[in-house]
Amino acid sequence: MNRPPLGARLILGTLLGVMITACGNATVDAPYSVIVEKNVPAEMRDGVVLRADVYRPDAAGSFPAMLRRTPYSKNAGESPDGFREWASKGYVVVVQDTRGRYASEGVAVPHDEAEDGYDTVEWVASLPGVNGEVGMWGGSYLATTQLTAAGLAPPSLVAIAPHSSYTRRYDMVFQGGAFYLSDGLGWNLGQAADVRRRRAGASYEERDGPIGLSDEERTRLRDEWLWHVPLLSLDVMDLDELAPGYSLMLEHPSYDDFWSTYDVGLRHDRFEVPALHTTGWYDTLLRGTLGNYRGIAERGATDEARNGQRIIIGPWTHSSPTLESRSIGGVDFGPEAGMDYAGLLDRWFEHWLRGGDSSVMDFGPVRLFVMGTNEWRDEPGWPLDRAVPTPLYLHSGGQAGSDPEDGRLEWREPGQEPADTYVYDPADPVPTFAMSGYSRAPYDPTPLQSRPDVVVYTSEPVEEAMEVTGYIELVLWVSSSAPDTDFTGKLIDVAPDGTARTLTDGILRARYRNGSTKPELLTPGQPVELRIDLLATSNVFLPGHRIRVEVSSSNFPRFDRNPNTGAEFGVDAELRTAEQTIYHDSVRPSHLLLPLVPPA
Secondary structure (H helix, E strand, C coil): CCCCHHHHHHHHHHHHHHHHHHHCCCCCCCCEEEEEEEEEEEECCCCCCEEEEEEEEECCCCCCEEEEEEEEEECCCCHHHHHHHHHCCCEEEEEEEECCCCCCHHHHHHHCCHHHHHHHHHHHHHCCEEEEEEEEEEHHHHHHHHHCCCCCCCCCCEEEEEECCCCCHHHHHHEEECCCCCHHHHHHHHHHHHHHHCHHHHHHHHHCCCCCCCCCHHHHHHHHHHHHHCCCCCCCCCCHHHCCCHHHHHCCCCCHHHHCCCCCCCHHHHCCCCCEEEEECCEEEEHHHHHHHHHHHCCCCCCCCHHHHEEEEEECCCCCCCCCCCCCCCEECCCCCCHHHHHHHHHHHHHHHCCCCCHHHHCCCCEEEEHHHHHHEECCCCCCCCCEEEEEEEECCCCCCCCCCCEEEECCCCCCCCCEEEEEEECCEEEEHHHHHHHHCCCCCCCHHHCCEEEECCCCCCCCEEEEEEEEEEEEEEEECCCCEEEEEEEEEECCCCCCEEEEEEEECCCCCCCCCCCCCCCCCCCEEEEEEEEEEEEEEEECCEEEEEECCCCCCCCCCCCCCCCCCCCCCCCEEEEEEEEECCEEEEEEEEEEECCC
């Protein structure tokens, strides 16, 4: 991006402000009255017209612009009142329907947003009343529209604020090779009504506004689709008509060019702008957000980009936090857990777009919430250099699958110990607790531990506070009677009174044990090592608390069920049971790998 450094821009901005005032423009102090222009057309490089609503201050002069690109309707989510508030503070706010969505033309290809993003940024910068500088904000898909655009370095983009993002698009659709079934269905059902209207030939005026399926139809379709097998059999459902992007995802169960085309991480070295990243420990896109922060901070194209990355991780889910965001699933993280996110965004863009108070940069660059002690802490980077990956080994007398007291976690390596076994039946999967919309929850999984297909290993109470902050990995030595199957893991904090809180979890489809690009079936009965990604956390196990690991082979409907047949993904209607074995001996030492942070 060919623009002056920040200091020069601030001087230039001051001079321009003096010049504008001298000419009789922009003399009205905020808050401004707001003018709204509906469905303003912008022509993309291929001639397709996208439409946006523009909220501008009712004043002469020029202002920085705030851009928000969404597939969920520019009239939904953050209400027009919110956009008016931004405009009243002296921004030209542009909210655009992405390609093929609502009032915009073209065909929607999910996450193919880079070129449209670049073109829209430059179009916004050229609008009357815009001073040529543009910021972007939003979460989830709206974070994608920022990051993909920034990866092409549009000259007029100055700063972004992505909440909850991915580094690899594949990882928000598949985790460890298992399909995010409930979230995938939910997202596509959310697009279904607009798809239906568009295919019926509705005009853009008729499409301009959010509309969803009726609760009855949504519930009916979701219940049918969740349990339907084979996943790729669409002829008996309305799926292909209502959610064409869903089948496209299912046709690419391995990481390939279909996914890499949209990867943010492959373009970190092209980023030229500062970014305020936010996410939560219970956000499904936690790993992606952490990866984007680190990748741009290390490899960004300019000093301003590398030094301008900030990230905040709180005890939150996928949704943007508020001051009231202090509890999830009945777990209260204390009065400091919430955050005035709207106020933070205000200060972020006031600094970068108008040269305001720089104190918004005076943290971290990593700010994280440590659960257990429930306190915020700043760190110089991620992951923490001082965290020491430390193995905590699985032990048992061979009865951990039937006796929860038999499975143990110990710091000593195992000797000769009998393995634990259980049977996984995809017709009776382990149910997902407390999950919605790309979010997890700190639920108490104890009721599940009476199931014969849930194997539990628990430590002795810790004597001193023990902090775990960083990426978590569960290393299992296993075998199965099936040519392909799944293994799941959960990390749990157990209080002295027996109440338990899930910290993080993960899954691995065995055929992807050597990577997401190279599926390789099991040899039934032959032991293999699986490394299950349990994402990341920050938690202090307080004195008297115990560490627990829960192992099974399903987490439904969060993930699809592995039918245990070894067939190609999504084509099998047959479901088979699988006999699973977990080894923990001197040759095959299954263990939990914890990033232990030494006491200060």
